[in-house]
Amino acid sequence: MKFNTKTIHGGQSHEASTGAVVPPIFQTSTYAQPSPGVNKGYEYSRITNPSRTALQNAFAAIENGTHGFAFSSGIAAVDCVLRLLSPGDEIIAGKDIYGGSYRMFTQLFQKYGLKFHFADMAKPENVTNVITSNTKLIWLETPSNPLLKIVNIQAIASATKKVNPNILIAVDNTFATPYLQKPLDLGADIIMHSATKYLSGHSDVVIGALIVKNEQLAKDIHFIQYAAGAIAGPIDCFLALRGIKTLHVRMQRHCENAKAVANYLVKHPKVASVYYPGLENHSNHTIAKEQMNDFGGMVSFKLKDNNKEAATQFIENAKLFTLAESLGGVESLMSYPISMSHASLPDAEKEVLGISHSLIRLSIGIEDIDDLLKDLEQALS
Template sequence: MDKRQLKFNSKAIHGGQAPDKAYGAVMPPIYQTSTYAQTTPGGHMGYMYSRSANPTRTALEDSLASIENGTFGMAFGSGIAAIDAVMKLMNPGDEVIATSDIYGGSYRIFRKIYEKYGVVFHFVGMQDLEEIKAKVNSNTKLIWVETPTNPMMNIVDIKRVSQLAKKHHILFAVDNTFATPYLQLPLDLGADIVMHSATKYLGGHSDVVLGALVVKDKDLADQLYFIQNASGAICGPMDSFLVLRGIKTLHVRMQRHCENGRAVAQFLADHPKIDKVYWPGFPDHPNHEVAKEQMKDFGAMISFVPKGGDYQDAIKIVERLQLFTLAESLGGVESLAGHPASMSHSGIPKEEREKSGVVDAMIRLSVGIEDSDDLIADLRRAIEH
């Protein structure tokens, strides 16, 4: 059987995988070793040193490539380490066009690390392709997209951006963390690189930090593998095992995440004390039609703003929550609440945050897989207290 032809639910469990060759273990063993015996200098069984490659990490990387319909997967110590590897493809004077309402950690590494090495960044609202076109020039080497964006849940048309990137021979990368390959396949829509903070939905249990890249092109893969090995920001075998285990239930978790996300978003939209709700599943959401076209469902990430709210109102609501945990991160089986202005996006200057709509009163939810009635009851108590 050609496992490349499997449907997603089967790929999540079997894609790129085979029983272990040594003893037939169904799950890839955790090869907790730094080095490997050689019969003669250079004579080995495919592995020499675990920074360069480790069998457990290889199993994860093969799985990542499979579920993203890619050819080559790379696993890193964190999502930011994966972004860092992509940025190391840039040279001084190169220009990068990035989503304006971007994850704070991505903004930080772009502006605080790579800008001082001469890489130029432009942050634009990518819902309108004209905004991107206006920044393209002969120095543009990378377009970096989040969709849905963090935390505004804006939708970027991957196919149209891909067409623009290809026309100008620009590398095109998509952060697919919020959607996951269950909902969206950027490589199939024309992206060159897919990036994940696998800490989130791919791991799914809030027990591991890990990042990933997936590509189709061998030359690009070779460059990124070189950077992965030379820079050394790899993940360990235990972390690889945990994310591989998480991927095997991604499809069933995402189904419940989406069901609960829909219910919570509708509750918030109907509540008289809530002013704005950001979730791409609403028909009046900007680019909802694009979301319908490129996504299988609309996910479980939701942002909202209390009516007439300010910073203190948002803080009071998140502090009253009992079932939603006030914490950084997202994508675990448990529901989390965050305050972007003081947490995930605190590294972005207030003026820059508010330009893209990230106001001090905004609350971001990662809706888990608990019973939706319990989640709604928790929100109601916190909002109406």
């Protein structure tokens, strides 16, 4: 199947007992067993649930994996990946990553003996130079949050595996989605999604995903999933699966609108800089063109007035763009990273990364582009 068909049919089948076209919500915690050790493949919903199975099969299909796993949130999926490791193991992550991942790395797992290194991943050697005999995981995020930096997945995976083929490559594919890039095809071992965002697409569910294609890795992840218990519930699975069925058409419009917004902001006299991988002056535009099918629905920019007051005025003036956490829904949202998504970063780190008081992150929805541009114009003016 091609991708647009996979989002609707990939990994799916009609429900066996009734023929239901849409997998139903199996709102049950347990399952009848006719005899000890005899069941129909389900025993207890923390271990497996038919609604979750349907979603997990869809996750695997759209990412060209063999096994998908649904978690209670994206950060619960990150937690599962780190539980694959042991005290003393080392992880190399990008400097410009989601603040929640940074917080989990440094404030939770560091005290349990994991060691984290944060590198500028613009070049593969910046990663390989940090690898030691204890390195077990490389954590990539591309495009990154919030400055939309691009990491060359294939180059870093290839360079890392040459040093040590046992090092795991994990990619946060939340911003790109499999509509734009498929990290498993580029050498990654694990894909993570905050499926709350584009995969679900309607701002009505919190859910996370992991996808792999290695059998032993799948077994290890499934053990952690049911042993730790951070599973996605059946209603959340139903909503996420419904969202995936329109992922391809939504992403097409997200990308179209984001390009128009980025090109508009570049020309605006009150805007200092625009971060969007589709712009030719983006530092990794060439890699983005090679690695991605399009450039996504996220745009970040800085105002020329580098102060909180100017940013606040713009945010409060906007009408269609809603100030809110999260992203990837059908409606356009804006975020103020310095005090929202990246509030947990130390101030010194924010300054180094360029997360300033004038930085605003936009999640471009699928509204009419003329209305979005008019809203930006009146908010800026």
